[in-house]
Amino acid sequence: MSVQTNITALLRALKSLIPATEISIVHQRPWHSLTFSGTQLCLSVQLGNIISIRDSADISARLSGHEFVLPSQIVADIAATQTVADGLPCLIIDALLLDD
Incomplete structure (x- = not known):
């Protein structure tokens, strides 16, 4: 499964939890430890x-x-x-997604 597909799955899950919002990717980067790989995300x-x-x-x-x-x-x-942001409430979400 591609990184973009993984991110899309998280975005869909977030939209179901907080509908009527606009979610955008601020940045994303690969993340690795000795035992795991994944993606580090920042969303607005x-x-x-x-x-x-x-x-x-x-x-x-x-x-x-x-x-x-x-x-x-x-x-x-x-x-x-x-x-x-611009007088309206906003959340900055930092997430770490690990490949299963």
Whole structure:
């Protein structure tokens, strides 16, 4: 499975958890340790004007505890940081996807 396919699977899973948002890839890079290979990602999630800053905190907490089920990969780590872009709530998501 290609890196882009793996990323697409994560993007679809995130869209199902937080619909009505715009998710874009800020950067991605290969990641390797002695025993694992994968991809390190940084995503920007534009929450728009329908989601409050309090709701973005709830989304952030849900993401860190969510068990992602993705084909041929493991979400080893995911963290969301709340911020504001152009006056609207935004999340920056850092994720580590390991090849299964």
